[in-house]
Amino acid sequence: MSEFALQKNTALGFADLGFLATVGPRTIHVYDKLCVVVLSTESGKIRDSNKIMLMSELKDLNIQHAIYFQFGIIDNT
Known part of the structure; x- marks a missing residue:
């Protein structure tokens, strides 16, 4: 019989980590944190509102x- 202390795909917070430390499981399966790169495309003639919304x-x-501001606007052709 297999039992789980937390539901699958739970974002672990400080309380969850304390709970897991109390329960003492042998193995905890976790995902790596995501890292996202936000780039702008096209000529820049239209204000880039999508970038700020995505970042927020x-x-x-x-x-x-x-x-990566140093790349400026990336050509999408």
């Missing part, structure tokens, strides 16, 4: 993101 949502989801 990534922050809300606690996902690390990297922005």
